[in-house]
Amino acid sequence: MTARAPLVEVVGLTKEFRVGAGLLGRGQAFRAVDDVNLTFYRGETVGLVGESGSGKTTVARLLIRLLEPTSGTVRFDGQNIFDLNPAALRNQRRRMQLVFQDSSGSLNPRMRVGTAVREPIVVHRLHRGADADGRVAELFEEVGLDASLISSYPHELSGGQRQRVGIARALAVEPEFLVLDEPVSALDVSVQAQVLNLLADLRERRGLTYCFIAHDLSVVRHLADRVAVMYAGRLMETAPADALYGAARHPYTAALLSSIPSLTPSRPAGRATAAGDTPSALHRPRGCPFHPRCAHPKKDARCESDVPPLRELTQNHSAACHYAEASTSDAVSS
């Protein structure tokens, strides 16, 4: 696992929005995404987790350049996608795709689903005519949809079926990198499992690299090799999946994990939950964005004044907290 070149490398990604800009005023700026660094190796699945206001959806859109960043780069196979001219960008779009959360909104209600899947094939000149139709049938089979559904309209399909169509459409251009923005959040539990299994199969069969975005840590667990946790636009913790779930270092991650309702009826006492609410985008706390809600015993004035950087604690495990010690033997250096 040494000098492997990453497929996608995100460095210093920042996106500011302006709110309340009127005729005279320029409005207030807020950072939806603040200095995010992520690395995706080929074949890897990175889970990006956060609650509302964490910036994860904005990251999803930035990753495939549906938005322009305020600063930072996203290098795909070494090339910064924000430097591409429109023609090159259109070619690049073949290699990276996005699957949306709300399948009913992300499909044109007046277009048959088969046509929706066929369109990118034709537009990118991958196949034409009968070949394209054949490809559509193949894709439908690959995602587990019956060929008879090709001529249906989105509203005639169930949520799970629509989501599969969305996946088929994204796969139609033969991408290498797939950003999945909460792909199962809007689905029933029994259907979630089906789609998660499908995503796992596709990943193996096609050697895909995933950025799996969710607010639910238990869903991400099943697919992610690494997990990154976001809060108020910043990365709080990144770690291999087992390390994060087994020994989270950041107080917010710990709070997230213990907030998940457990199916075992007896509640463990003294859960490390987070008090208060997620901060509104315009009124972010100074210093560490999580400090007003943090229950870490070592919390102090430094948390209020200094923004903690994302620092590496152990192999591949980083946390943005002044007091996230590594192992006891490393406590001296912090």
Added chain:
Amino acid sequence: MNPLLQVRDLTTTFMSAGQTVRAVDGVSFDLLPGETLGLVGESGCGKSVTALSLLRLLDDNGRIGAASRIEYDGANLATLPEKALRRIRGAEIAMIFQEPTTSLNPVLTVGLQIVEALRAHRDVSRKAARVRTIELLDVVGIPDPAARINAYPHELSGGMQQRVMIAMALSCEPKILIADEPTTALDVTVQAQILDLLAALKRELGMAMILISHDLGVVAGLADRIAVMYGGQLVELAAAATVLSKPQHPYTILLLESAPRLEQPMTRLPVIPGAVPKATAWPSGCRFHPRCPVAWDRCEREMPNVASAAPGHDMRCWLIDEPERRSR
């Protein structure tokens, strides 16, 4: 102990595009005083419609079946005259909803809305109502309640809004609180806080609660008994611990197995094949049979009735008669 609420054969139908749709079909259950009953199921199973039917809050094209009985305090809520029902709604049986942003009036302060709820049912002066409102906001954990009483809903976060809803519901000290997906629209960390709040209120006020959710985990921490719904019907009803660790109905078993779990990561989850049927096209016989791994011909021909699988454990499944057909 006498049940607080006895629901017998509740059936609710809707008219949709010229068809009659049975959203709730013959649901029966009891609610004991101080008990929390969890009502779980996926979308389209009829759990929300059940809740709305209890207080007759359906919209115009929803009808409660003539044979339905909702016995509360000696009266049948299904047929009670509107005036008498209004006295019960909000005062003795209160309800909170999923989306606090749409359930609160955006142009009135939260204080006014709670005061209004109070004064609708109790003969109190505005001043006394205000004092009580501040108390209530404090009980539900809103910091600085004396100032927040003048806040408008949009000035509060989702979690705060939901707390205001709970305060409104509690204002007249109801005997029953119906909570319809109270945490679904909230962030996970806020959800945990609201669930803790409900647990605390349950302990302190001894209130009975019907907690509706699609998320078994949400219900697990609070419910004393859990009722599982599928296809507009009750398919399993038992003590919470039993349903979660020793379920009997194939649907419940599969639902628990296919839910993504934090504790057991696995790349391939067990699935329930197929999809939830639409209310306009319920399968014949047992509504779950097309997706059931152990279904046999009887399941397609005859609809099973709710029967007792064990003391305190009801189920709607032919496996009660033929338990040897279970492969597990």
Added chain:
Amino acid sequence: MLIDLLRASRRARFGLGLLVVLCVVAVFAPLVTSYDPSDQIDLATRQLLAPSLTHPFGTDFFSRDLLTRVLHGARISLSVAILSVLLSVILGTAVGLTAGSVGGAAGAALMRLVDTALAVPRLFLLIVVLALWRDVALFGLIAILGLTSWFHIARIVRAEVLSLRAREFVVASRALGLTTRRIAIRHLLPNLAAPIIVTATLGVGQIVLIEAGLSYLGIGVSPPTPSWGAMIAEGQTLLATAWWVAAFPGLAIVLTVVGFSLVGDGLRDALDPRTR
């Protein structure tokens, strides 16, 4: 869509019924009566006859059979209204779609032009234009009506385009690498059909009224071509003695406009929940 409409609203059914009768009558006008609309039958004896079996709507000052004139008037009114609305829909959709898709400064500038045009009261604009162009042929009238009616549609289309662009399937199309032009034509346009059809249907009713008004004022359709508005003008002075000369054309206008309004409203109701 039409079936939903018929099932949904009794008013829409009624309106549609009216319109069907109207269209049939307009198309088959020459077959219904044996007279010619400009045929002055017999000035001596058949002037201003009250409604009777031979002349169900009576006759006018020039002893022309009124029923014939009203039926032929239907042809004129309907064709003027439908064709001019068609013209305004094509123009308005093109401008609105472009302004909405392109967005930015160019789109905004385009809409400011439209807004300025909208600020001018339509009826006065028409009167001025038609007064300058006397004796404009039927096609000229249609063209002028169409060219002054597209602004409203452009505004509606642009507003719809802006709201559609925010919807996820349009974002998805951009993610797939589709060009703006393709998105506009293959994705936006089909979703605009509903509001455009509703606006167009209501617009036809409006234009019928406007054309009647212009003809009433003498600057619309020129005689002897029968126009309901002109007939009302003729019958105005005779209301006390020969009420039928003005009444029947007036009734025809009312039924036509009501018919289109009902159908337009019904369409709006039938199409709305589906878009949701």
